[in-house]
Structures are given as structure tokens and as C-alpha cells.
Amino acid sequence: MKVAASSLRKGFVVDMDGKLYVVLNVENIHPGKGTPVTQLNMRRISDGVKVSERYRTTETVERAFVDQRDHTFLYQDGEGYHFMNPESFDQLVASPEVIGDLGAYLAEGMVVQLSTHNDLPIALELPRTVTLEIVETEPSVKGQTASSSYKPAILSNGVRTMVPPYIAAGTRVIILTEDGSYQERAKD
Structure with missing residues (x-):
């Protein structure tokens, strides 16, 4: 089905020259003079090559x-990431390139x-937030309350993020999966 280039969003799959591409990033550019364009950063599903294309919005x-x-995510091993369909109990293996x-x-x-195309995993969408534990963080310095300052912390999955000064190691926090930023302290 043909769609306007400007209507594409992250995660959509497009067919160009008989090959499938998953859209990684979309940027609509409206210059002061000239025609607006849509910049697409995509990854070719067959071999993982990243491609950048520019289209007029029309x-x-x-x-x-x-x-x-x-x-449902099951586990990760040398083959890749293993998922199970909870309805049919079929298992799929997604490559590390797809998961990123x-x-x-x-x-x-x-x-x-x-997202699958011909039973081949091509894209993954996580829940908006995840709850993780702070493994390591610097102690807060007394008197740093004049401005909203954040300190670095390492989460239980190894990802580094910035947290408010009152968060200590061992605290469970809610993290946004799209950018890995601190959302709030977990209520559990």
C-alpha cells in the first residue's frame, strides 16, 4: 500500500526495490525556502545495513x-533473543541486530x-517503562539543593542513567525505555 513519506513513523516497515526496511528515525524538515522533505533513517532487514533516504513530503x-x-521474552543465548507467542506457543528467535x-x-x-514479516522478526517494541534497581550511585552532596541536579547511577541491567540526589543504591526506580531516563521512584 502506498503511503505519503511524511506519514511514516519509527518502526514502520517499507518495501523499496523489493527489499524490506524498518524505519529507525523520521525527521520532517521544513526549510524557509523550498519544498518540505522527510528524512528517513532505515535498516535493511535482510542484512542490517543502515540507509538514509530523503523524500519530498508529497x-x-x-x-x-x-x-x-x-x-513473551524467554531468554538470550548465542543464537539470539528467544520469544514465545502466548497464544500458539510458537517460539521465534530475533537476532541482536533486530533487538539493538x-x-x-x-x-x-x-x-x-x-513485529514479524513472513515469520521473521523485524522489529521490537518494549513497554513504555520498566522497573529496575539502582546498583551503584554516588552519595549525594549536602547543600546541592539550589538547582535540580542529577547524579550518575548504574542500573541492574548495566545501563547508566542520571537520577535525583535523594536516590540511593538499592532503590527501585521506573525508567523510560525509549531513552533510558529516570521517570520516578517505584512504588512497590
Whole structure:
């Protein structure tokens, strides 16, 4: 199905020259003079090559339809990341290239949206937030309350983030999966 290039969003799959690409980033550019354009950063599904394309907003691209279903993350090994469809109990293996940086936030038993095309995993969508524990952080310095200052912390999954000064090691916090930023202290 042909769609306007300006209507594409992150995670959409497009068909260009018979090859499938997953959209990684979309930027609509409106220069002061000239035609607005849409800059697409994409990854070719077959071999993982990243491609950057620029379209006029009026141009159309072929959108490929993918099957998007909930899957449960099971485990990771040398083959890749293993997921199970909770309805049919079919298992799929996604390569590390498909998962990318999101692999750090996967936890056993987590339900995620897995996009497949011809039973081949092509994209992953995590829940908006995850709850993780602070493993290591610097002690807060007394008197740093004049401005909202943040201090570095390492989460239980190894990711570094910035947290408010009152957060100590061992505290469970809610993290946004899209950028790894601190959201709030967990209420559990």
C-alpha cells in the first residue's frame, strides 16, 4: 500500500526495490525556502545495513504489512533473543541486530510487541517503562539543593542513567525505555 513519506513513523516497515526496511528515525524538515522533505533513517532487514533516504513530503513509498503481536521474552543465548507467542506457543528467535540497544531492558517473562514479516522478526517494541534497581550511585552532596541536579547511577541491567540526589543504591526506580531516563521512584 502506498503511503505519503511524511506519514511514516519509527518502526514502520517499507518495501523499496523489493527489499524490506524498518524505519529507525523520521525527521520532517521544513526549510524557509523550498519544498518540505522527510528524512528517513532505515535498516535493511535482510542484512542490517543502515540507509538514509530523503523524500519530498508529497512522494509516496510502499508500506509493507507486518504481523504485530504480543510475545513473551524467554531468554538470550548465542543464537539470539528467544520469544514465545502466548497464544500458539510458537517460539521465534530475533537476532541482536533486530533487538539493538533495547536488549538491555528485556527481562525474562516480559511481554513485548514483536513485529514479524513472513515469520521473521523485524522489529521490537518494549513497554513504555520498566522497573529496575539502582546498583551503584554516588552519595549525594549536602547543600546541592539550589538547582535540580542529577547524579550518575548504574542500573541492574548495566545501563547508566542520571537520577535525583535523594536516590540511593538499592532503590527501585521506573525508567523510560525509549531513552533510558529516570521517570520516578517505584512504588512497590
